[in-house]
Amino acid sequence: MTNIIQCSIVSLHETLFSGLVRYIVLTGEYGELGVHAGHAPLLTTLPPGPARLMKESGEEEVLFLSGGFLEVQPDQVIVLADVAVRASQLDEEAALEAKLHAEKVLGDTASDIDHSKAMKELNDALARLKAIQALKVIHRT
Amino acid sequence: MAVGKEIRAQIGSINNTRKITRAMEKVAASKTRKAQDRMASSRPYAERIRQVIGHLANANPEYKHRYLTEREAKRVGYIVVSSDRGLCGGLNVNLFKAALKDIKQYADAGVSVDICAIGSKAVSFFKNYGGNVTAAVTGLGDAPEASRLVGSVKVMLDAFDAGKIDRLVVVSNKFVNTMTQKPVVEQLLPLQAEENAELSHHWDYLYEPDAVEILNDLLVRFIESQVYQAVVENIACEQAARMLAMKNATDNAGDIIGELQLVYNKARQAAITQEISEIVGGAAAV
Known part of the structure; x- marks a missing residue:
């Protein structure tokens, strides 16, 4: 094999x-x-x-x-x-901003928000950041 | 000169028609290229997911999904993918003929049919023909979004889940090349396993998170992607067929103009000859 x-x-x-x-x-x-x-x-x-x-x-x-x-x-x-x-084509700043925005929406318990949608957005942004991190690690070594 | 005024007017009007058909041909030619690119870029996904499903159908899963089990056909669902606009030669007519031929086979066996019409040509055709149209999508444009199709595909899948239809078939045009488009009738549900000697031994996947959930998601996605691919391909077919039809129309207009020009010239020459002979005759009489 x-x-x-x-x-x-x-x-x-x-x-x-x-x-x-x-x-x-x-x-x-x-x-x-x-x-x-x-x-x-x-x-x-x-x-x-x-x-x-x-x-x-x-x-x-x-x-x-x-x-x-x-x-x-x-x-x-x-x-x-x-x-x-x-x-390599991801935008780190945009991902960070999306993460902050999603966290803010989630933290705002008073407003009538779509919780699952915000959660999804947060996960998406986190995953993007992770991918960027992984790329940086490769470039460093 | 008064001779042949009607003919001249006719030539003028055909000339105008030719200008329009030529412009349409050029537009269709450029759209064909884009539509072909779009078709090519979404094809890998459709092919890969088909491959995965092919493997899956050969596996011996612990859980047999209803989309994979054959059942007696009492009612059949058709997804007919047509264009939104006409003036594309026999494209839609050929497609409907192929669909009706297939539907007739079921009708002869006493099986009734539900139709999901995609494209306004299919909608109006089946309205006239009298099919039972349960879902319809029109106005998808040149770059269709998968999300617009999801709704009507879901109608058919729900009908399948509820046992209202026992088979799901998609009828659409296959893009062979710019000159040839072929209507094809393809069965989507239940899925038919492709014979594969390599994979025929007993095996099953590991499923994460769990078989029922993932099979559900994957199979629904598979159907959606196949329908989407059919729609994208049909648009490429439509543009190619229109380009060809408009090219023929332009050529025909040129031929007719040539013929009319000949008739006009003859009539004019005859009038001149007649006038001269009248003058000569008149002079001789004096």
Whole structure:
């Protein structure tokens, strides 16, 4: 068995990545999970979060996924994302602002707000920040 | 000169028509390119999710989802994807013919049909034809949003869940190339497993969080993405068909103008000849 795995990451409007990777790290429903070749078949939903992939060439790439599905076969990984953005294209300031805004809305108990929507926005902003952080870590090393 | 005034007017009017059809051809040509790009960019998702579902249908899940189990068809739901506007050749007519042929097969077997019409051509067609239209979407434009389709797809899925329909079929145009568009009838529900020898051994997924929930979400998403892809593809077909139809119209207008010009010239020449012979005749008589 080889130690590389075929991976494709697609969103509704584009293909973000398609090729061979050594492994991929995602945020699953029950926390982070890393997928190497030979992983057991797995089907899961993805909450918003970063995805880090180690390409065959040893190059790393970070993507932000706004949620979606993950299918793992022993020799193949398919990520069906709702919206996916390369972490290098994310705007850190905008994400921070969105986070602060969401926190403010959540903190404001008096007003008549859509709690689940605000919660979702907060998670989304946090996930974006996480993706940016992950990218920074890679660049530092 | 009074000769051939009507013919000249006719030539003028056909010339104006030709200008319009030529402009429409040019517009359709540029829209075709954009629509094709859009179709190409959303295709990977539709193909990948189809692949996942293909694997899933071959798995031996602990929980058999209702979308995966075949049941006797008493009533069939059709999603018919047409264009919003006409002047695109036989595109919609061919599509409706294909749909009706399929519907007739069920009708012969005593199975009735529900229709979800996408595009105003389908809506007005089935209103005239007398189908039972349960949902309709019109005015999607050139760049349709998936969110606009979700509602009517949900109507059909709810009907399936409630057992009102036992099968869901989508009828739409497949984009072969700019010259050819092919109407296809495709069954979405229940899902048909593709035979795959590699995957036929007994296995199942690990599900997170749990099988029922994830299968539900995934299958609904699958249906939505397939319908969305069909709509996007149909728009590319519409523009390509319109480009072709308008090109033919422009060519035909050119032919007719040529013929009329010939008739006009002949009539004028005949009038001149007649006048001369009258003058010559008159002079000889003097």
